[in-house]
Amino acid sequence: MTKKYLTFGFLALFILLGLGCEEVPPVLNPGGGDNGGGGPISQQRRQVILEEFTGVRCVNCPAASEAIEALLGIHGERLVAVSIHAGFFAVPYPDATAELENSTGTSILNFLGEPLGYPTAVVNRRKFDGEEGRYTAQSTWPGYIAQELEQDPEIRIDLNSNYNDATGSVDIDADLYVDENIDYEDVRLTVYITESNIVSPQSTPDSVVVDYVHKHVFRTAVTSFDGDALNENLSAGSVINRSLSVTLDPSWVAEECTVVAFVHRGGGSLDVIQAHEIPVTE
Amino acid sequence: MKFYAYIIFVLGLLTTATLVGQENAGRLSGSLETNANFFIRDSLIGAANTPQYDRQKFGGEGWLNLNYSNWGFDFGLRYDFFNNSNLLNPTGSYTDQGIGMWYIKKRVKKFGFEAGYIYDQIGSGIIFRAFEQRPLLIDNALYGLKVDYELSENWNIKGFTGRQKQQFDTYESVIRGLNIEGFVQGDSLSNWTLAPGFGVVARTLDDASMNSLVATLNLYPEEDLFVPKYNAYAFSLYNTLSAGIFSWYVEGAYKTEDQMNDPFGVIVRDGQEIIGDKFIFEPGSVLYSSLSIAPPKWGITLEAKRTENFSWRTRPQTQLNRGLINFLPPMARINTYRLNARYNAATQELAEMAFQADVRYAPSRKLSFNVNYSHIDDLDQVKLYRELYTEVQYKHKRLWTFTGGVQVQNYNQERFEFKPQVPIVETFIPYFDFLYKLDRSHNIRFEGQYMATGDDVKAGAKQDYGDWVFGLVEVSLGRNWTLVASDMFNIDPGKNSPEDEGGEKQSLHYPRFDVYYTTGPSRFALSYVKQVEGVVCTGGICRLEPAFSGVKFSANTSF
Numbered sequence: 001m002t003k004k005y006l007t008f009g010f011l012a013l014f015i016l017l018g019l020g021c022e023e024v025p026p027v028l029n030p031g032g033g034d035n036g037g038g039g040p041i042s043q044q045r046r047q048v049i050l051e052e053f054t055g056v057r058c059v060n061c062p063a064a065s066e067a068i069e070a071l072l073g074i075h076g077e078r079l080v081a082v083s084i085h086a087g088f089f090a091v092p093y094p095d096a097t098a099e100l101e102n103s104t105g106t107s108i109l110n111f112l113g114e115p116l117g118y119p120t121a122v123v124n125r126r127k128f129d130g131e132e133g134r135y136t137a138q139s140t141w142p143g144y145i146a147q148e149l150e151q152d153p154e155i156r157i158d159l160n161s162n163y164n165d166a167t168g169s170v171d172i173d174a175d176l177y178v179d180e181n182i183d184y185e186d187v188r189l190t191v192y193i194t195e196s197n198i199v200s201p202q203s204t205p206d207s208v209v210v211d212y213v214h215k216h217v218f219r220t221a222v223t224s225f226d227g228d229a230l231n232e233n234l235s236a237g238s239v240i241n242r243s244l245s246v247t248l249d250p251s252w253v254a255e256e257c258t259v260v261a262f263v264h265r266g267g268g269s270l271d272v273i274q275a276h277e278i279p280v281t282e
Numbered sequence: 283m284k285f286y287a288y289i290i291f292v293l294g295l296l297t298t299a300t301l302v303g304q305e306n307a308g309r310l311s312g313s314l315e316t317n318a319n320f321f322i323r324d325s326l327i328g329a330a331n332t333p334q335y336d337r338q339k340f341g342g343e344g345w346l347n348l349n350y351s352n353w354g355f356d357f358g359l360r361y362d363f364f365n366n367s368n369l370l371n372p373t374g375s376y377t378d379q380g381i382g383m384w385y386i387k388k389r390v391k392k393f394g395f396e397a398g399y400i401y402d403q404i405g406s407g408i409i410f411r412a413f414e415q416r417p418l419l420i421d422n423a424l425y426g427l428k429v430d431y432e433l434s435e436n437w438n439i440k441g442f443t444g445r446q447k448q449q450f451d452t453y454e455s456v457i458r459g460l461n462i463e464g465f466v467q468g469d470s471l472s473n474w475t476l477a478p479g480f481g482v483v484a485r486t487l488d489d490a491s492m493n494s495l496v497a498t499l500n501l502y503p504e505e506d507l508f509v510p511k512y513n514a515y516a517f518s519l520y521n522t523l524s525a526g527i528f529s530w531y532v533e534g535a536y537k538t539e540d541q542m543n544d545p546f547g548v549i550v551r552d553g554q555e556i557i558g559d560k561f562i563f564e565p566g567s568v569l570y571s572s573l574s575i576a577p578p579k580w581g582i583t584l585e586a587k588r589t590e591n592f593s594w595r596t597r598p599q600t601q602l603n604r605g606l607i608n609f610l611p612p613m614a615r616i617n618t619y620r621l622n623a624r625y626n627a628a629t630q631e632l633a634e635m636a637f638q639a640d641v642r643y644a645p646s647r648k649l650s651f652n653v654n655y656s657h658i659d660d661l662d663q664v665k666l667y668r669e670l671y672t673e674v675q676y677k678h679k680r681l682w683t684f685t686g687g688v689q690v691q692n693y694n695q696e697r698f699e700f701k702p703q704v705p706i707v708e709t710f711i712p713y714f715d716f717l718y719k720l721d722r723s724h725n726i727r728f729e730g731q732y733m734a735t736g737d738d739v740k741a742g743a744k745q746d747y748g749d750w751v752f753g754l755v756e757v758s759l760g761r762n763w764t765l766v767a768s769d770m771f772n773i774d775p776g777k778n779s780p781e782d783e784g785g786e787k788q789s790l791h792y793p794r795f796d797v798y799y800t801t802g803p804s805r806f807a808l809s810y811v812k813q814v815e816g817v818v819c820t821g822g823i824c825r826l827e828p829a830f831s832g833v834k835f836s837a838n839t840s841f
Contacts, residue, residue, distance in 0.1 A: 025509045026496045059701070063558040070551045074501055088331055088828075094785070114333060116375030117600065130453055130597050131492035132370070132604070139498065139543050139559030140599045146497030205557070209701065240751065 041177065044156040048078040048148045049262050052121040053218075055089025056100065057229035064119035064138050065215065071142060078149055080260055080277040082194055084108055084218040085086060086274060089118050093208065098200040098251070105218050107225045112270070124148045124263060124272040134270070154180040155234075155263050157276035163254055170254075170280055172222060172244045174261050182234035186266030187273070188227025191244055193219040193280070195257045211217045219257065222246045226266060254280050295795070308352025313840040316344030319368070319448060320833040326780065326791060333375040334368055343365035343374065345382065345416070356387035358398070362450075369419040370449070372828055380450045383423060392432040399423035399447060399788060404461045404481035408535045408568050408608035409516040410444075411693040420603050436465040446596045446605065453596040453605060454488030474525040481518045485607060489513075490599040498561065506549060506564040514540035516566075516594055516608070529574040535592070537566035538570040542593040544632065545602065561598060566591035569602055581642035587613050587635035590632040590661060599668070607776065613638045614656040615671055617689070620752045620770060621731040625693040625755075627667035633660045650675045652687075659703070663704065668692040686714035687717060708736035708744045723761055729754035729768075741777040743787070747814070748776025766796040770814065788812075804839035 003175045042059035052068060054061040068081050085100040092101060096105040112122055122134040123144040136144055158175040172191060194216050202212035232240050248254055262275035319341045319639050321334040346361040362382030370376040382578020385398035401423055403411035412424040426444015434438055443458035445785040487495075487510075495510055520533035540563070568589050575582040589610060596605040610629045613636035617623040637659040644650035651674050658667040673687040693707040713731040720726060733750040737743075754768035772779055775787035782788050796809040815829030 016721045023512055025511065026492055028496060028507065028509060029500050030502070030504060030507055053446060060558065066554070066556045067558060070549075070556065071501070073551075110333065110336075114371060116371045116374070128494070130448075130599060132449070132603075137543075137559060137599065137601050139561060140494060141498075143494035143496070143498035143599075146500065147494060148633070205703070 015162055017167055041156055041158040041175075042174055042206070044153060044158075044276070045078065046149055046151050046153045047078050047080060047157075047275045047277075048075075048124050048145050049082065049260070050121050050123050050145065051108070051112075052081065052083045052119065053086060053135075054119055054202065055085055055087060055091070056093060056096070056202050056255050058089035058091075058118040059205055061089070061119045062202060062204045064121075067141065069215070071145060073176070075145065075149070077277070079145060080258055080262070080275045081216045082192060082218050083214065084215045085115060085144055087114070087118070093201045095210070096200050098198045098214075100198065100200060100214060100217055101127070103219070104220075104221050104225050108218075108221075111226050124275075125270040126272070153274045154178070154182055155274045157261050157263065157274055158276045159261055160258055161259050161278055161280050161282050163281045165254070166191060168248045168250065168254070169258070170246050170248060172259055172261075173247070174229070174242045174244065176240040176242070177261060178236055178238045178240070179236050181236050182263050184234075184269075185228045187234060187250040187263065188266045189230055189242060189261065189263050190225075191220060191222040191258040193246060193248070193252075193257055194260055195219050195252050197253075197256050218253060219249070220246065222259075227266060229266065231271075232265070248280070257281075310348070310350045311841060312346065312348040313838070314344070315838045316342065316836065318342040318835040319349060319830075320835075321830075321834040322811065324829070324831035326788075327792070327831060328780065328829040329812075332368065332373050332828055334366060335831075338366045338375060341368055343367040343369055354388060354390075356385070358383065358387075361383070367419075367830075369417075371660060376710055378450055382421070382450065383447075394430045396428045400427055400428050400442060400444065402428065402442070403609070404483065405479055405518050405520040405533050405535075406531070406570065406611055408533055408570060408592075409481055409518040409537075409608055409612075410457075410459050410461075410483045411607075411609035413609065420606075421447055421449075422606060425452050425459075427701045430480070430661075436467075438463050446607070448605075455596045456486045456488075456492060457483065457596065457607060458486075459483035474523065477524075479509055479518075479524040481520075481521050483516045483607065484513055485594075485596065486513050487597060487613055491599060495561065495598060501629065502561075503550060506560070508541075508561075509561065510541045510561075511539065512670060514594075527576045529576075531573075532571040533568075534570075535568040537594060539563055539565050540594070542566075542591065542595075542632070543598055545601075562591075564591040564592070566612065568592050579644050581640075583638075583640040585611075585613060585636075585638040587611065587634065587636045589629075589631060589636075590662075591632055595633045612832065613658055614667060614669055615640070615654045617671070619715070619729065619731055620754075621688050621711055621733040621750055622671070622713060622766070624714075624733065624750075625691055625707060625709065627658055627669075627693070627694075628655065630658075630666065630697075633662070634666070635659045635661055635663075640784040642741050648677045656737045664694070664697070665692065666694045680718055684714065686712075687715075688712050696799075703740070705736070705738055705740070705745060710734045723758075725756075725758040727756040727758075729756070735776060738777050744774055744776035746776050747772060747779050749774035761802055764796075764798040764800070767794070768797070769793045772814075803841065804837070807834070807836045807837050809834045 072079055072081060084105045086105040090101040113133055119138055120135045121141060123136055123141060125134055127134050128144055156177040158174040162171040196215040198214040198217055199211050200214060201208050201210045230240060257280040258277050259280055260277045262272050264270055264272040321339055323330050323335040329335055343364045348359045349355045360383040364376050365376045366377055383399040385396055387396045401412050412422050414421045424442060424444040425447055426442060428440060430438060430440035439462045441460045445452040445456055461481040466476040468474050492512060499507060516535060516537040518533060518535040523530045541561050544560050544562045546557060549556045549560055570587045573584045576778035591831035594608045596607055610631060610672045612629050614627040638656045640654045642652045654671040656667060656669040659665055667747040670690045673685060675685045677683045689711040691709040695701050695704050695707045711731055711733045715729050717725060717727045731752045735745045735748055738745045750770060751773045752770045756766045758764045770792040772789050775789055779787045792814050794811045796807060799806045810833055811830050
């Protein structure tokens with residue numbers, strides 16, 4: 001009797017183990033990353049936006065910033081990074097030398113929902129399989145970015161910036177070249193201004209570093225924070241133009257600022273279709 | 283949804299059939315649990331900057347559980363709802379509702395099966411535990427099928443397969459497992475028994491998770507690169523030996539090479555070290571043992587656990603308490619008094635060496651003593667947690683009961699909460715609890731604790747939030763009503779206490795008032811609460827457990 005049970009048990013165990021432990025492994029392609037995204041608009045490829053939510057009181061966020069720089073080194077122009085200082089960890093230090101947090105950033109945070117923890121980011125604002133929401137942890141960014149980069153762009157974005165040094169105004173001209181018929185009900189264009197190399201205190205694993213250099217800091221939204229609707233017919237071959245204008249705050253350094261534009265869906269899905277970034281002072 | 287509607291219809295039909303056809307009556311039982319929170323913004327204590335405080339003002343959640351048994355079948359159905367709830371994410375808002383769980387169970391002689399959402403575990407849960415913890419909104423039910431067979435009177439084998447629940451959806455990875463458990467007894471003259479068991483659980487990673495993982499690995503430096511596997515296996519062998527006053531549980535678990543996230547991983551790029559999330563590929567193991575000795579008047583429990591690389595999740599990308607396939611037993615006392623429970627040693631899944639001893643002695647019915655000691659290090663012998671808890675209880679003629687003692691803790695805040703460069707928090711907490719029976723149905727209870735913390739020399743202040751004092755008065759009026767008033771006061775603020783506009787640390791009060799009404803199986807609670815905030819970081823990911831300011835209402839019943 002005992003022998004029968006043992007036989008039964010081992011048979012079940014054998015079945016459970018999948019009749020052996022061999023499996024066909026996934027194929028790795030180390031050293032991946034393809035930063036060839038620039039050049040003429042006709043050759044523009046898929047570009048991905050990573051919106052990181054960060055704060056000066058988040059000790060783990062500098063490591064995430066370093067990870068973003070590493071990803072930018074790998075993907076080059078095909079990755080657009082924006083660091084939005086908002087939420088609990090973004091409350092400024094009393095001795096802050098620059099204002100990094102602003103109400104528009106908070107509106108974007110509220111618009112996308114509260115993340116579970118910091119550092120966190122949304123990659124193309126997509127909700128990936130297995131994730132609870134759009135926010136993703138640092139370990140997953142490279143994978144999701146690579147996943148998004150595999151897509152072809154349905155729209156290509158051509159940006160031109162005209163900065164007036166005397167007034168601080170920036171005239172932005174965005175041409176959207178539609179490559180595939182887009183029949184989403186709600187499609188929007190969002191344009192941000194970001195600034196890099198801002199020196200202001202930041203909590204780090206060692207201490208609060210007073211001369212920490214912040215990069216890709218979200219400054220303002222030139223459009224509505226949740227995007228301006230594109231009501232035109234988005235059929236393949238059409239070109240849509242938007243002219244926008246913004247005046248930079250006198251405390252911002254124009255040479256360190258960039259224009260970030262991305263086309264995305266509205267409503268229930270906020271998936272980004274294409275992103276692009278240029279310096280303010282081209 | 284049609285399927286859910288069908289289940290509801292079937293259950294309704296069964297219920298009707300039960301009510302109409304009394305001669306073959308089944309049994310319908312259930313329970314309702316619901317919470318409602320009214321948020322009142324108080325930026326002074328940090329009760330602000332979440333959707334509930336800023337605009338929603340209200341959040342709640344509830345669970346209606348129904349169980350029905352008839353014709354040898356057991357049916358279960360649970361309706362869950364979350365309206366602007368902060369349970370899933372303490373700083374966020376979650377709204378959804380639907381059938382959170384259902385099951386059908388049947389036993390055909392020695393063969394049993396269960397389909398739907400399954401809650402179960404193997405051994406102590408080290409390789410598999412599908413469980414629910416509502417206060418943290420953990421619901422790791424396995425959505426699938428379980429079968430079992432009684433091999434003999436004392437031996438049972440079960441197998442299961444399914445996917446783990448993720449709110450009203452499931453993760454895509456497939457989990458399957460097998461468990462054989464038995465019971466062996468000596469002859470009629472012997473006093474020993476054995477309860478051995480063996481389990482194996484396998485997880486097959488879904489394609490989307492694997493593709494994401496591969497894309498991440500493709501960007502790793504060559505020295506950190508590994509070829510991940512879809513399938514990982516965890517084995518467990520366990521046994522409980524009971525002999526007279528002794529009960530000894532031992533479990534050993536091994537996990538084959540598996541991809542895991544190391545939150546303190548180091549990646550070197552261009553000569554620069556980046557510390558943070560990094561996928562690693564290692565085998566894992568856990569050894570756990572618990573010895574209970576119960577001579578007359580004594581109760582002694584000794585525990586030991588060694589954990590190495592045993593992060594066992596439905597996908598490696600999940601963090602915190604998400605996607606856990608297993609449950610690693612905690613090795614520190616679960617405290618209930620407010621200040622005694624302020625610092626908790628979270629279980630470390632990658633490296634932990636822990637011991638715990640609990641000794642109880644009751645020389646008489648009136649008097650009892652309890653001493654508990656926890657000792658937790660990582661595998662490099664870095665101190666993580668120490669706790670010495672003492673308790674004495676004296677009951678006087680059923681008129682009053684006094685409980686008191688002292689707790690001493692060393693808490694590695696840097697590791698548990700990833701607060702770099704902070705010293706190990708040292709606490710000394712004397713406490714008491716005094717219950718006085720006014721008459722047969724009226725009681726009054728007083729509770730008091732004082733937490734003295736060590737000095738943070740570097741910061742020139744008390745460690746963390748500094749010293750606290752807590753007081754509570756509870757009055758039970760008959761069988762129905764209980765009134766509670768308490769206050770937690772930051773009597774000597776520490777490094778992390780809130781500051782006023784002038785930069786001075788503030789001594790804030792956190793009062794709480796509760797009214798409980800109990801009638802039969804139903805209990806209602808209405809509370810006004812101000813609760814101190816805390817940033818909880820696990821594995822490099824920080825999570826704000828926000829301060830609470832507002833009114834809470836809860837209603838629970840069973841039928």
